[in-house]
Amino acid sequence: MIRFMSMRRITLFRNFRRWPRTAAILSIAGVIVAIQPASAASGAISAADNYFAATRSIDLLGEVYKNVSQSYVDPVDVSEFMYSGIDGMLDQLDPFTSFLDEAQSDELDEITSGQYTGIGITIAVFSGDLFITSVIGGQPAAKAGLQTGDQIVAIDGIRTTKRPIDEIRSAIKGPPGTVVRLSIRRDGQGAAKLIAITREEVRVSTVPYAGLFGSSGYVQMNSFAEHSREELSSAIRAIHEEAAKKRIALNGIVLDLRGNPGGLLTSAVEVAGLFVEKGSKIVSTRGRAADSEQLFVTKTDPQAPSLPLVVMIDGDSASASEIVSGAIQELDRGVILGESSYGKGLVQSIITLPYDHILKMTTAKYYTPSGRLIQKPIARDDSRRKAVLSTGDADSTKVFYTRNRRKVYGGGGIRPDVAVRADALSEYLHTLEKSGQLFRYASRFHRKHPELQLKRLQSEPVYEEFGRFLEKERFTFRSGAQKKLDSLKTLVQKEGVGEDRELAGQLDLLDKALAASTKRGITRDSLRITAALQREILRHYDERAAQRKAIESDPVAAKAFSLLAEPARYQALLKP
Structure with missing residues (x-):
């Protein structure tokens, strides 16, 4: 029997890709647990043919499932087996349609609402140790005195070593009013201290930073959730107040959507409505049915109707970010600056399933005010x-x-x-960041200089000290070219020509030349490494100051500020 489940009124415009599962993917052409009614205009296949094909597929899938679960040579986790089948089936459609189990459904709710129950920290594992990488101000963790760089040794008496990161996150979260006990080592050093923290509802702002830079306002948005319009409006108001207090004539706003994967459709429309006139068409969506088009227009008067606006985007700006930037561009309300966006023009709707499961399914495509479909072709x-x-x-x-x-x-x-185009990180600096070496050095520095006057940071010999830190940690780096040479050496050994002394000598010479080239590249990158070290150290003392420092040294943001400082050039860009 085919069951028609209810569709919640939540439409996602976020670059959510499929959640990973531990079970292997089983590609099955089969049944959908919840099927949306098909329109007569949906294609050449009739409703009767669709119904027969679905019923036949359900029967086939049921027989396969029963036989495997009962007779496969090894024991099978029947739930994971079914989940893998569903995942494999949805994998035939697009990267954004997915089946979410109970835990993943809770995570989706947290992302779209911008709220969760916990203590207000972000965490990461470096070299097997669990660290706090940021603390949200005003939340339980901050009130309890936790700091960026603190190592979490145990949670409620259970050590964190070798525990999966998702399991750790679940252990820290819990019902509001309950207590979680963390064993903490300050900056990863010294004896552990037990800290009891009462969980609360944590609201994460989608505007992590806003401020005045010279005569320009700057606002960073990292997602689109229920409160985004309110948070952006408050940020713009604060910028106006700061400019008035300093008697500065505000020349415009830079809205930074780089790296913003999107979020709620309604939030995107509301955010665009802060800048464009009431009643403006922002986006439309169209599904399979001929009469499925929905038009979304702004319903409120704008907060900043004429203030010059520059929207920054990059290859990770997706979905709702593309709705906003596309509308701003096509309504000639502002200038778009940066790199081409991701290209996700698909709408996901949330369909509730039994047992607190969810089907997040692509149900429509979105179009900008002029009718552009932003979706890039999906490789199949x-x-x-x-x-x-x-x-x-x-x-x-x-x-x-x-x-x-x-x-x-x-x-x-x-x-x-x-x-x-933003400057790409060097391979070496990227490795330092990904492996947590910058973070761990900054934590050690903070412990060694807890009362450092931040204005003295520029004169600290951090680059030299960092080099000694890496030596002590026995950190090694081999470039991509060196790794390929390693693979070539292995291949030579397998092919049985490893005894060729002349070839071996040539490979050794090449290895030494690549090592020297890598060393020269690291030396050339010393200024950028020093700047990255200083920003990471600063973050351990003052998160907001570190964010401001990063923006001040951002060459793309500098281009945006420069554009606002040239009104004639700005206006010329909005003309054909």
């Missing part, structure tokens, strides 16, 4: 079964026009009006 494996009959990919060469008749293009994200 032609060797696999073809479950999706038609994708309707957008033509990236098709021309659309903004309100002022400027040309814009679809088929692959929002293209910026001013292209500015």
Whole structure:
């Protein structure tokens, strides 16, 4: 029997990819646990044919499931086996349609609401040890005196070593009013101290930083949740107040959506409504049915209707970020600066299933005010079964026009009006950050200098000390080229030519040359490494000061501020 489940009124415009599972993926062409009614206009296949195919597939899947669960040579976890089958089935559709179990459903609620019950920290594992990487001000952890850099040795008496990070997060969270006991080592050093913290509802702001830089306001948004409009509005109001207090004529706002994966559709419309006139068309969505189009317009008067606006985006700006930047661009309300966005023009709806499970399913595509589909083509494996009959990919060469008749293009994200590519991290610096070496050195520095005057940080010999720290930690780095050479050496040994002394000598010479080249590259990168060290150290003392320092040294943000300082150039960019 096919059951039609209810669809909650939550529409996601976020770059949520599929949650990972531990079980192997089983690709099965089969039944959907909850099926949305099909429209008569949905394609050449009739409703009767669809019903018969679905019923037949359910029967087949049931027989396969029963036989495997009862007779497979080894014991099978029947729940995980079914979850793997569902995952494999949905994997045929797109990267964003997914099945969520009870725990994953709770995580989705936290992301879309911007709230959860816990203590207000972020955590990460470096070299097998669990550290607090940031503490949210005003929340239980901050009230209890926890700091960035603290190592969590145990949770409620159970050591954190070798525990999965998801299990650790679940252990820290819990019902409001309950107590969690953490064994803490300050900056990862010294004896552990037991701290009891009462869990509370934690609200995470989607505006982690806002401030005045010269004559320009700057606001960073990292997602779109229920309270985003309110948080952005408050940030803009605070910038106006700061400018008035300093008697500065505000020349515009920079809205930083780089790295913002999206969120709620309604939030995107509300955020755009702070800048464009009431009644403006922001986005429309269309599903399979001919009559499924929905139009979303702003319903409130704007807070900043004429203040110059620069929106920064990059390749990780997706979904709701693309709705906002696309609307701002096409309504000629502001200038888009940075790199082309991700290109996710698919809408996911939340369908509730039995036993607190959820189907997050793509149900529509979204279109900007001019009619652009921003979705980039999804790469599909032609060797696999073809479950999706038609994708309707957008033509990236098709021309659309903004309100002022400027040309814009679809088929692959929002293209910026001013292209500015961010400086990529060097391979060495990326490795230092990913492995936690910068973080762990900053924690040691903070413990050694707990009362440091931050203005003295620039004169501290951190680069030299960091080098000695890496030696003590026995940190080694081999570049991508060196690793490929290692693979070549292994291949040579397997091929049986390892005894060729001349070849071995040539490989050794190449290894030494690559090592020297890597060392020279690290030396050339010393200034950037020093700046990264200083920012990470600063973060252990003052998170907000570190954020401001990062923005001040950001060359892309500098381009945005420079553009606002040139009104004639700014206005010229909004004309055809």
